[in-house]
Amino acid sequence: MRIISLHVNGLQQAVEKGLYAWLKTADADVVAIQNLKAKEYQLPDAVLYPEGFNAYFFDAEAEGYSGVAILTKEVPKAIMTGLAFPQCDMQGRFIQADFPHVSVGSVLFPAVDEYNSLEDKLAFQKAFLDHLNKTRRKRREFIFCGNFEAAHKTVDLDNWQEQQSTPGFLPEERAFFDQMFGPVGYVDAFREANFGENQYTWWPDADSARRNQNGWRKDYQICTPSIRQFVVDAKLDTSLRFGDHAAVMVEYEFDED
Structure with a gap:
C-alpha cells in the first residue's frame, strides 16, 4: 500500500497545476490532501472526480480556509469526518477512510494565524493525543497523514538554533511529539525507512529556500506500532x-484483506 500525503495551497489550483496528472504516475493507493481552501460544492467535476480514485472531502465552515480530502483506489468500508471537538470539526481538519484492517486519516493541524492562537494550537494537539489514546484501545491499525504544523527534533529543520522561539518549534509544541512517539506509542513511519538529513517538507520561501535547504519537516505519516515492520520505503x-x-x-x- 503506497500512501501519499500532500498539503496544497488550494486544491483546485493544485489540480490546474498538474496534481492529478502527477498522481497518475505516482501509483498511490491512498492520497491524503490538506488545505483545500474551498468547499466541496464549489469545486468543478474535474476536481471532484479524479480519474482512478474515489474522492471524499471535509469542508471548513469558513470560506476559502482549511479543508481536507482523501482519495482512495479501493472503495473504503466507511468514511469518518471530524474528531468530535469544534476546533477540528468546524475548521474541516480531519477525514478518515476505513479499510478491512487499517484506517487511514488525513489531518491538518492549525497554524498560529487569524483563526487560531498558540493556545488554540496546543489545545488541538491535546485533543488529537486524546484521540490517539482511544485508537490504541481499538482492534485495528491506524495511519494518520498530514501537516502537523511543527517540527519535532533539531534534525527536522534548518537553523534550529534560531527557531527555538518560533511557533512550530516551541518546547510546548515539541512536547506533543514526545508524547505521541513515547507514551502513546505511535511511530514516525517516515523515519522507519528514511534516516537522511535535510528531509524537509516545507520552506518559508518555496523557491529560493529549496535550493538553500532552510526547510522544516512539518508533514508526517504516523502509524500504530504493529505497522512499523511493514514500512519498506519512505521518500519526499x-x-x-x-x-x-x-x-x-x-x-x-x-496485506490488509
Missing part, C-alpha cells in the same frame, strides 16, 4: 509546485 518529492510543501510518500508492504 520536493520537485512539486502545487504548494509550498513536499509530498510525503511511504510504502507499506502488508
Whole structure:
C-alpha cells in the first residue's frame, strides 16, 4: 500500500497545476490532501472526480480556509469526518477512510494565524493525543497523514538554533511529539525507512529556500506500532509546485484483506 500525503495551497489550483496528472504516475493507493481552501460544492467535476480514485472531502465552515480530502483506489468500508471537538470539526481538519484492517486519516493541524492562537494550537494537539489514546484501545491499525504544523527534533529543520522561539518549534509544541512517539506509542513511519538529513517538507520561501535547504519537516505519516515492520520505503518529492510543501510518500508492504 503506497500512501501519499500532500498539503496544497488550494486544491483546485493544485489540480490546474498538474496534481492529478502527477498522481497518475505516482501509483498511490491512498492520497491524503490538506488545505483545500474551498468547499466541496464549489469545486468543478474535474476536481471532484479524479480519474482512478474515489474522492471524499471535509469542508471548513469558513470560506476559502482549511479543508481536507482523501482519495482512495479501493472503495473504503466507511468514511469518518471530524474528531468530535469544534476546533477540528468546524475548521474541516480531519477525514478518515476505513479499510478491512487499517484506517487511514488525513489531518491538518492549525497554524498560529487569524483563526487560531498558540493556545488554540496546543489545545488541538491535546485533543488529537486524546484521540490517539482511544485508537490504541481499538482492534485495528491506524495511519494518520498530514501537516502537523511543527517540527519535532533539531534534525527536522534548518537553523534550529534560531527557531527555538518560533511557533512550530516551541518546547510546548515539541512536547506533543514526545508524547505521541513515547507514551502513546505511535511511530514516525517516515523515519522507519528514511534516516537522511535535510528531509524537509516545507520552506518559508518555496523557491529560493529549496535550493538553500532552510526547510522544516512539518508533514508526517504516523502509524500504530504493529505497522512499523511493514514500512519498506519512505521518500519526499520536493520537485512539486502545487504548494509550498513536499509530498510525503511511504510504502507499506502488508496485506490488509
